[in-house]
Amino acid sequence: MKKSRKKRNQRRIGYNQLGMVAIALIVFVLLVGLVIQSNTLKGRLDVYSTKAASLQEQIQAEKDRTEEIDGLKKHMQTDEYAEEIAREKLGLVKENEIVFEEEK
16 A cells, blocks of 8 residues: 555656646746747837837928928018019019110
């Protein structure tokens, strides 16, 4: 009877050790997977951060362009602009104004 108990205890110890090794292997595999996934996510984060910075620059450029267009729009509504266009495009002059042209 003592021998059978001893054998059972040895089997239990063997199974326990095998179970612990199996659990350790599973934990190791999970940790390796976690590290790989973490590195992949870091790479994606870098790519998305770069894209976000690029998009912010584009947004700022468009805001600057919008301000410039608004300024031009205000200028186009002035009498000075109308006078400039009349002089440049239509060749109009003010009263008592003498026009000098270059010889070509």
